[in-house]
Amino acid sequence: MFNTLFSINNATVRFLTNTLFKDLTFKINKGENWALIGESGSGKSALLQTIAGRFNITGGTITYYFGEELANSQANSNGVNLNNKLIALVEPRHHFRNLSNTTDFYYQQRYNSSDSEDALTVDDYLLSIKSIMRPGTSWTLDKALTLLNLHSLRDKQLIKLSNGETKRLMLAAALLKNPVLLLLDNPLTGLDVKTREEFNGIIEQITASGISLIMATSVHEIPGAISHIAVLKNGAIVHEASKAEFNPARFEADNTDSIDTSELSSLLNIDKNPVAYNWIVKMDKVHIKYGDKVILEDVNWDIKTGQRWALLGHNGAGKSTLLSLINGDNPQAYANNIILFDKKRGTGESIWDIKKKIGFVSPELHQYFPTDNSCLQVIESGYYDTLGLFRPSNKDRAEIALRWMKALEIDKYARVLLKNIPASAQRLCLLARALIKNPALLIFDEPCQGMDDHQQLHFKNLVDTICNLSNVTLIYVTHYQHEIPNSVNRMLRLDKGKVVN
Template sequence: MFNILFAIDNATVRFLTNTLFKGLTFQINKGENWALIGESGSGKSALLQTIAGRFNITGGTVTYHFEHELANSPVPNNGLNVKSKLIALVEPRHHFRNLSNTTDFYYQQRYNSSDSEDALTVDDYLHDVKSVARPGTHWTFDNTLSLLNLHGLRDKQLIKLSNGETKRLMLAAALLKNPVLLLLDNPLTGLDVKTRQEFNGIIEQITASGISVVMAASVHEIPDAITHVAALKNGVITHQIARAEFNPTLFEPNTADSIDTAELASLLNINKNPAAYDWIVKMDNVHIQYGDKVILDNVNWEIKTGDRWALLGPNGAGKSTLLSLINGDNPQAYANNIILFDKKRGTGESIWDIKKKIGFVSPELHQYFPTDNSCLQVIESGYYDTLGLFRPGNKDRADIAFRWMKALEIDQYARTLLKNIPASAQRLCLLARALIKNPALLIFDEPCQGMDDHQQLHFKNLVDTICSLSNVTLIYVTHYQHEIPNSVDKVLRLDKGKVVS
């Protein structure tokens, strides 16, 4: 009996009014490590949350066999303590709170020095993690920080972490719980090349310590320590395969793609901005520093109308801070020599004057974007540069929003609340929001995070088509070389705040 860690048999799983699974049967045995594969919306994240006990389960049976793992903690018969204490789920979005524990962080907070102080440091956050005393516990504070290369970030405030640094922190917090089951929802999302290469060894060390791992993963990025693979499609587990028998080529999604060029050309001619600028961006020796920490060190960058740039560099290199100077979110722009759209910062233009010329999407925007609007309302809000629609909808603009949804293949979610659709579709909604006003500059910061292969290819083709049909300027950030659109022909590479190429 103790060989079984978790078992669910012929169960129906519901969230609010939605049925996520019918007749769900899945079992995890001690010593097994599972990869969950499937296209976006197939049910990978929902299965992880089901195992974590987040959803309502009716019919069938659900069993957790963790009681013997607890040394000194009484476990009630309903198993709720078992789930909360011995299962750790690392989700794509964090749930950090202010020091006062009264409100969530907000989007621009990391760039405002007084507000950013209202945040725990990495050290504080990890020391607050509640762990369970179990025999043979391996993941001490020092071991965990060493594994995930966090010692150098201990004094850094959570709000100032890069996307990749945040991912490493969330994994560290999960390990410090000393779980029996570690659930990872697309853990490689947002990690730079070096950390992704190290991830195989990280998972190997975690599983060697006796923790069983279940992770949502790409067919192409399954760690060596994984012993079994489950494939999902439309809320059904279609295959459960031992790793030795797994052939990834049989599970590669159909990447056939087509772009309606005529419709895209029509959309790009709506509210077309006739303005031409000598300089979209011109930075001279830009220097950004917080306390003793230099974030950007004498950065020079010139972007002209129609340029298509890739902005590259490892996690923590300063990319997000650099983009915040362009997007109007960082007040330190006024202390530097920066020209945006032919105007020097600090000569009278407002943040909104800047934002109306820019279409922007980033992991941070996704993290903090309110989710209680419908997807159509979220996209229409791009006309007003607001985080959500705070005025009555405009029928003509809503119609244009729906056309952009069709172009991005997400029109089925038009009337659905943003919070109730898959994370990849949420990102596509924010991309449509960035595109809807036909801005002079598009800034796409890791836009393909969490998308499946077809979605990535379709978006890449869409960007290339937009670039072929217009004179839009583009800045594209990614940690994956294959995601960079073919239209990109210039590269700025950062490392430790300095331009290295």
């Protein structure tokens, strides 16, 4: 067993009342790096959390061997359980706390200067990481910052990081723990093209430092350093192979898809907005600054009813800030020349007047959305623009919410709490929440993060069908060119806060 890092043998794995795995057997040896692939809900994330010790093992065994190497080290002299300390798990959602450590961040906090001051900086956060020093480890703060291109962000508050910047920070924090085993759950989601292209080199440096890797990823994005692949389906490992022996064509998703156009047309005509706006958005030399940092510089953007735009740019280019001005979340909108739905900001309209005309979803909204409502309640809350349903459910609106769930192929989760379904299905619930009120403007900020191939295809076809059947205006943000719906025919690209061609 000296060559084995850990093994799971005939284990039954449970979380609350749910059985996640039965007779699970999985083993990793030193020098191996594994990719976990499979469709949404197949069990990839659950397997990573099982290895990290998050779930109960009620049958069989899970055994870790790497703690034995440090049995006589100073790090173990205080009776610390080294197995837990030597595993680092990077999840899709972060768990940052504010400076006072009394409450979690909330969604609009990054745009309110007085509230965002209660946030750690990147430097503060990384310096707080406690690591286990073991022979041969070499991950220093400077090395982690350099690898993940974080030096320029050291003084930036966590709440103001872009989604992609946050992903890089979470990976840096994991490395500073000097783990034996690094677990990554869909690490490429939210990363721009440049960072994704660099990811192979990042992974090679991590594995060369002696860290073993297990990552949940797409069959299309398996790094070169991966040596073995496990395929999951319906809570079971159905195939294991070395990378050299693995045939990805056997596991590519069925690319057939169908949309119920009649049902979608019916849904789009419920509570249809009769108002025809001339300008959905009109921005004139918009300038956003926090302290000495310019986020947006002289941005001009005119959007008319029925236009479909792609908003593109690297991580930290200013896309989320630009969208926050449209969605009513950023108070600096009042200090700029911005017209929304034919009305200049600051001339009497409320935030809720704006939000009721917009269907919005983003990685940040997903990060901070409360998860204790059922999925059906989450979608119904879209009528009220609240983060959850804080009133008795309306029978008619709940029925419409269920119809949208069927259109998005997630109706099986209707009565399940949002927190107990796969992350990709959570995103689809929030997309249904954005669609349910038939808004004049849809803003989809990286909507396909974490979705499997079929889910991405179905959602893309759904968006195109909605655009064909209605005069809805669309702003679509993504780092993946293939995700952009065919109905999108205009583009605005940002680079360091400026509009570029």
